[in-house]
Amino acid sequence: MTATTRRLLVVLIITAGMAAGLLVVVLQLQSRAVALEEALQTIANQAAVEREFAALSELLERTSQERAQITEYFVVGQAGSIAFLDQVEALAAAEAIELTNPRLTTGESTSLNSPVIQLTYNFAGTEVAVNRFIALLEQVPVASYLAALSFAIQEPPGGAPQVTGSFTIHAVTTNLDV
Amino acid sequence: MLREYWQRVALVWLLCLCGCMVLAGLLTAPSFVLVQSQLQAYQSQVQSAAAMASEQDALAETITTTNEQAATVLAAGQVPSMTAYLEQVRALANQGITISRIEVVRADTSISEVVVSGVADTRVSLTTFANRIESSPQFSEASVPLENLAANEDIAFTLQIAVTPAS
Numbered sequence: 102m103t104a105t106t107r108r109l110l111v112v113l114i115i116t117a118g119m120a121a122g123l124l125v126v127v128l129q130l131q132s133r134a135v136a137l138e139e140a141l142q143t144i145a146n147q148a149a150v151e152r153e154f155a156a157l158s159e160l161l162e163r164t165s166q167e168r169a170q171i172t173e174y175f176v177v178g179q180a181g182s183i184a185f186l187d188q189v190e191a192l193a194a195a196e197a198i199e200l201t202n203p204r205l206t207t208g209e210s211t212s213l214n215s216p217v218i219q220l221t222y223n224f225a226g227t228e229v230a231v232n233r234f235i236a237l238l239e240q241v242p243v244a245s246y247l248a249a250l251s252f253a254i255q256e257p258p259g260g261a262p263q264v265t266g267s268f269t270i271h272a273v274t275t276n277l278d279v
Numbered sequence: 280m281l282r283e284y285w286q287r288v289a290l291v292w293l294l295c296l297c298g299c300m301v302l303a304g305l306l307t308a309p310s311f312v313l314v315q316s317q318l319q320a321y322q323s324q325v326q327s328a329a330a331m332a333s334e335q336d337a338l339a340e341t342i343t344t345t346n347e348q349a350a351t352v353l354a355a356g357q358v359p360s361m362t363a364y365l366e367q368v369r370a371l372a373n374q375g376i377t378i379s380r381i382e383v384v385r386a387d388t389s390i391s392e393v394v395v396s397g398v399a400d401t402r403v404s405l406t407t408f409a410n411r412i413e414s415s416p417q418f419s420e421a422s423v424p425l426e427n428l429a430a431n432e433d434i435a436f437t438l439q440i441a442v443t444p445a446s
Contacts, residue, residue, distance in 0.1 A: 105286045112293045119300045126307055133314045140318065140325045147328045154331055157338040168345050174352045212388040213354050236362045244355035251382035251394075273351055 174244045176274040182218050185272055188241060189220065196234040198226035210271060217271040219248065228254060228262040238270060245272035358388045359445060364417065368395055368440070371411045375404030393418075393440040402428050405436055412440055419443045 161168075176185045182205065193200045204221040224231065231252065239247055252266025361383045372378055380396035399405035405423060412421040420441040427436040 103283065103286075105283055105290065109286050109290050109293070112290055112297070116293045116297050116300075119297055119304075123300050123304055123307075126304060126311065130307060130311050130314065133311070133318060137314050137318050137321075140321045143328045143332075144321060144324050147324070147331070150328065150331055150335060154335045154338070157335060157342065161338060161341060164345070168341075171345060171348045171352060174355075175348065210387065212358075213351050215351050232362075232365070235365070239360045239362055244352045246355060246358040246385075246388060247361045247383075248385050249383070250361050251380070253380045254378060256377075273355060 174242065174273075176218055176243060176245075176272045178274075178276045181274065185218070185243060185245075186220065188243075189222070189238065189270065192237055192241070193222075193224065193226075193234060196226065196230045196237070198224050198230055198234045200224050207274070208271070210273070213244075213273060215244075215273045216275070218274050219269055219271055221249075221267060221269040223265070223267045224252075225263070225265045228264050231264040231266075235268070238268070243272050245270055354388075359390050361385075361390065364390060364393055364442065367415060367417050368393055368412070371408065371415060372397075373404060373407050373411060375400035376408045389445060390442045392442060395438045395440060397436060399434045399436055400432065402431055402434065405434055409438060412438070417443055 176182055186203065186205070190200055200222045202221075202223045204219075206219045208217050208219050209215070210217045224234070226234065235247070235250065247268055248271045249269040250266070251268075252264050254262050254264050256262045364383060365381060368381065369378070376397060376399050378395055378397040380394075382394040383390060384392040384394065399408065405427065409421040409423045412418050418440050421438050423436065423438060427434055
């Protein structure tokens with residue numbers, strides 16, 4: 102290997118190193134330039150973001166009562182499920198309806214696109230009371246609906262018609278794990 | 280000799296290239312410093328804007344959730360009531376019909392069928408009841424099983440009443 106060849110090799114290695122270094126510097130510069138451009142864009146948009154933020158905050162503050170009211174229509178967590186059961190049982194007691202064999206499961210309502218608790222009871226009472234109870238059950242201030250209802254009517258001689266049957270009510274729920 | 284000549288030519292070119300790269304590096308340096316310093320200068324402003332944007336996303340999420348909840352409450356409020364169908368079936372039961380069992384069948388949120396069992400005094404009472412139901416706008420069909428018409432008196436029947444789908 103001649104001296105010129107050695108020099109050529111050394112210079113070649115140095116050139117390659119410098120090329121790599123320059124490439125790294127250019128790429129770094131490019132990425133920082135992009136970051137700077139985004140930063141400038143963000144700062145330019147900040148006024149609009151601040152306006153929107155203020156509008157959203159104001160909207161949330163103005164609708165806090167309504168939002169709280171909407172939440173009341175949902176059965177929230179296990180405590181809410183228990184409260185809903187109590188509500189149904191209190192309604193039945195007020196109408197002198199006997200509720201037995203409660204079953205509580207969870208499911209999903211595809212139409213409402215929401216998880217629901219599914220509460221099933223057997224019931225017994227006079228026909229008039231049952232009619233009133235069913236009507237009241239459909240009006241409880243909870244996002245719910247009667248999912249199944251079947252009953253038999255018996256007319257004892259000389260007495261008021263008696264009704265026995267079962268119903269399933271679905272109530273929209275949130276945060277079941279709570 | 281010729282090889283030596285070309286090696287020297289390549290050497291000179293490589294040195295020129297190195298010089299160019301050094302020059303390019305030197306020319307890039309001010310831009311690099313400027314961009315870097317500007318990035319640092321704007322950093323706090325950008326961070327505050329990003330924090331606000333993130334908080335704004337949280338507010339928007341709250342509003343979206345509320346809208347979804349409101350839509351669910353509205354949809355639940357529009358689920359057809361069973362009471363209306365029960366009352367209608369009872370109202371349509373003519374004289375001579377004794378209802379002993381009712382079952383309301385719901386398919387998801389819409390009511391699909393009402394099954395009514397009972398006793399009819401005569402065939403005419405039963406067919407009249409079925410016709411009255413069929414003529415009601417709430418119901419589309421009330422089929423009387425043929426075997427229910429075999430007897431002429433005290434006919435135990437089960438009517439499967441199809442509900443008119445809500446438009």
